[in-house]
Amino acid sequence: MPDEARWRLSGWFDPWRAATVEQRRTGLLAAGSAVVGLAVAATCVVAAGPWDSGQRTAERQRAASGAHPGDDGRPGPDPARAPGASPVLAPLGAPLASPSPDTGERSVPVPTGPGLADALEPLLRDDALGPLRAGAVVDVATGRQLYGAKAGTGAIPASTIKIATGVAALSALGPGHRLTTRVTATPNAPGRIVLVGGGDPTLTARATRGPDGSHPASLRQLADQTARALRARGEHTVRLDYDTSLYTGTSRHPILPNENLAPVTALMVDEGRRDDSDRGPADRVKDPAAEAARAFARLLRDRGVKVTGDPRPAGDKGGAEDGKGGADGPGRTLASVRSQPLSTLVERMLTYSDNDIAEALTRHTARATGHPASFAGGRAAVTARLKRLGLPVAGAHLADGSGLDRADKVSAGLLAQLLARAAGPDQPALRPVLTGLPVAGFTGTLRDRYGEESVGRGVVRAKTGTLFGVNTLAGTVVDADGRLLTFAFLTNGSTDPAAAQRVLDRLASAVANCGCR
Incomplete structure (x- = not known):
């Protein structure tokens, strides 16, 4: 990343060093806004508290650091401490100005x-x-x-x-809420496991990290856990079903089919994309839940578990996010993975x-309320x-x-x-x-x-x-x-x-x- 970009994002952008002569003539007010605006961003970070993972981790650290980033782009020392620039916005949105000699209060003019x-x-x-x-x-x-x-x-x-x-x-x-994808087994159906969708569109079947360097929930990790749990139970052959009962109603948005959105279902991997893209328009699979289950079955086979037949919908038998199984049926959790926090x-x-994330979060808001x-x-x-x-x-x-x-x-x-x-x-x-x-x-x-x-x-x-x-x-x-x-x-x-x-x-x-x- 160019030095100018690092300076801007860190809150230590020097407009006089980066601007052209003409920009300096016309951008005086904007230059002050840049420094103050990124100080506000720093205070947003401090006020909101730390979140693990996420595409904003580096930005938060830079904004909270009191030192210039080095030439290699790494944040300065002690990135967890509050910004050292003076003045700091104590509550978010507090005015940035010297105290009034009459009242002692800090204030800046309000636009009219x-x-x-x-x-x-x-x-x-x-x-x-x-x-x-x-x-x-x-x-x-x-x-x-x-x-x-x-x-x-x-x-x-x-x-x-x-x-x-x-x-x-x-x-x-x-902001700390996470979405859980599970695999369950039921006492009255030996040899049958159910992949239970937790409404996490960022669940990935890929071996790589997410587009921002973070770690979304991994279908591979879920397969690792499931294979270990089955071996511990002495089971080597299973029938795989999949459960999407977390969501209700149609999965079809009015604009579908569309390369900007997959059918809205509680179970999908990599947002139902057919290619390796991580964002933007892409061809989508017609049935994301079935494709996710097939991918999970392949991963189990790679780990020595024999999966008979094609995965099939479980209806309300497999389980829901609360661990009770389907709408109300019992289900023992064999394995689970959680999404990044809701903040991320x-x-x-x-x-x-x-x-895809937007439509998922709308449904989770509905469930929560x-x-x-x-x-x-x-x-x-x-x-x-x-x-x-x-x-x-x-x-x-x-x-x-x-x-x-x-x-x-x-x-x-x-x-x-x-x-x-x-x-x-x-x-x-x-x-x-x-x-x-x-x-x-x-x-x-x-x-x-x-x-x-x-x-x-x-x-x-x-x-x-x-x-x-x-x-x-x-x-x-x-x-x-x-x-x-x-x-x-x-x-x-x-x-x-x-x-x-x-x-x-x-x-x-x-x-x-x-x-x-």
């Missing part, structure tokens, strides 16, 4: 509505945007919406709806816009969870968890408030929604946006959303005065997606580059 309007409305009038164009900017410290343009109007959000999915799942389950799954979902683990149950569960958090869900329609359904309707105001709630000092469990946001010009779905000349590069952190005629962007910035803000911009009906994206990027950069008073 007219000031933001001056900066944003000329961009919102750009012809590259569709007929529906909406925006909202929220001050994290107060939760107050500072600017709105049709901010309460429902629009197709595309993948920015994953912000709502992540907030709801973390709120209902907690949410981060991966947001960074790479992972649709007493709703059916189906499309309808997920809609009801996520909506109810957002209401419980006091978010403005009036007029919202959450048709799915991924944003692929064009029936989804979400307002810019709701998206901006979701991010503000995730940044709140009273909601540390929601912090992975922030740490999972792509960094403009560097990571995830923003990696190839915000070129070298953009003042938002390395400063804007945002979730993207794109469907035919739909372009959206929602995320966080620290403005030129050091105020932590959230924003959301949505347009529907655009005809040139690349041009529309550029306008959205300029809108986010304008918020970051503006004191706006």
